[in-house]
Amino acid sequence: MQASSTTESQLRWAPWWVLASVALWPLPGPAEAVLSLGALVALAVLAIQRFRGGMALLSHEAWALTSVLFLSYWLPELLSSPDAVNASRALRESLLDLRYLPFLWLVAIAVANERGRRLTFTGIAVICGLWLVDALVQATTGWSLGGEATADRLSGVFGAGNLKLGLVLASLAPFPLTVAADRFGLRGWLLVAMALVVVVLLAGARASWLTLALVLLASAWLQFRNRRALLALVGGAAVTLVLATAFSDKLQERVERTGAMLDGNSEGVDHALSGRLPIWRTAANMAIAHPVNGVGVRGFRDAYSEYADESDPWLDDPDHGAGYHAHQIVLEVLSETGLVGAFFWIGGAALAWRAWRFATPAARRRARAPAMALAVTVFPINTHLAFYSTFWGGLTLLLAALYAGSLLADGPRADAADEA
Template identity: 60%
Template structure:
């Protein structure tokens, strides 16, 4: 699992590692012949991991029956079955104390290394890690990781993921609970504050405004137990001041702050500009949900259905050329692509995850707290999101769900 995360800068290689992990899980289960399953993972953890997967996967399958692009929706559903054994493997990795320590500390180390690398990019103008990966790619294939157009259009700190994959901010924001938890346990309050500041700076430079909100939620969930409400309020005050200073020093940060203030405009154009065209996308998503209420337009069918539901046909969109690729919001993505059936299944999965937390004892909650925080902030519905039914963000979300289930419902006697 750690190799899967560490290789995200090379998506094709990471995907291959994930498939190998799924095959390894199948082999382990075959050797145990399922009779020794409880020795790998507790019965409740098997159940919760599987249920969370099916709450994600069944909407895909149901949406394929009459999807706009039926072949693609069905193909996506069949391909995503590979996630189930991989999730079992992730849950097994954190089912005992030793495995959990190695996995969670490993994730914290990855976040720390990527954070330091991004801070070096602020100083040097380039990411040392990405430069090394790009050099290796050119040595092997003769081609760079990113095209000249992608390099020219990069408008934020890209870090190890590179200017052709501008997701560093949202990725670090979602994974930051693991680093903050490790720093707090190892160096107490001072460690937490240093880690929170370093990651926060990178998220400000590298992230979209959605990642800013995600990281604010992380600080809230992670900090109140360690700092208390008064000192946590001081952290947020310091963060607000840092945003103002960086907005003065950095044109990129200032542009995002200025765009956010446009939400105060009374007219629709100001609101749409502040949301980078997302109000238009959300209007199209609601149209799709209204026209296909039962099971949606099909997973990854948003782009094909967009033209028929575009509230402003013929007008140049804020995001550039072409149709919107997804709804940019979890609830609207599920509703438009998988309909009411899909939303009910997602809600059922969320309810069962909450029920498991509610009835767990204090020790179990402490074990699962970093994974719980990472999962909660990633799926927080009052935010904008990457596509949850894409390979990258769907894989990250399911991995967090498996870490949560495996940590919370660890093997008996752990």
């Protein structure tokens, strides 16, 4: 018991490392450095503490689920490498992504006790709050910590050359919403919800609109479980949408583009999807031609011209424009990693769901925010960034580790350690 307590005290810095990693997401280089260094530090500490109670930092179930979720992501890319279109890149990506495993252990350890969860989840909520305030300032003044608003949408701290603000805030929305509801009740929750709606709408990525809508509906019901909260949410969101559309021509264009899907023809659907239908057809062609293990992770761009139709508009661009990846999680997995990849992804999802299903009510409550964030990020009926890219893959895996570590934390041991 003494060894376990000593080891825990030595890793009380783990939540701060996780928060540093999240806070640096707008700066890809430093964020990558913090992640890689965190992986090395986690390996070193765990190796040193292996025989001094280090394994007691997490329950056996948390160790297992964190590792299994990583393998569900990593094994498909490794198995896609041998006959990949760009075999050297696929193998390099899979070897490089091994660093995620020790970092995910560090993330899970960070939320394995009450102190760590409170610090980590509140810290993520505060980071999101700062990004929200910065984006609202940019919406009114054109100025942001990320620079001037030179794009046709809000870019916030991520900058005009890295338009991920809306997508990231939508995925992380459960954290500020949960903290606001716990501390300030329905009014605090509504205030944060309206701020998120404004910023995510003006950030322009329509995939984030659906993601945020799912978060708001689920959060309103889980936090308050009454119709009043849902009605207030729907009414407030509708008013916010009308006002934002009235003052933003670009937003109005995107709303009208989305409405083109109701035309009922392929041209309207393709227009609403910003020309993604040809990309999806090409991804389906790749999946059919390489059903076992796909064309290889990150090989989509290299294989695009071979499997695209002659009339594909993206072929006119030497880099295939938006055809860098499938823009949809199911098609990405099938085209780049095949049925083997789909098997591992579905297996990981099934085990994550099984852990939730058999968890205690207390465990579900403490894991509610990361569970919701992870579910909406991988929600299959949406468009997505590339899950095998460094940024979006890292974000998804971090959410998976937060989920596993908080859901399967050893509550009695963690509580005792906190009291000590």
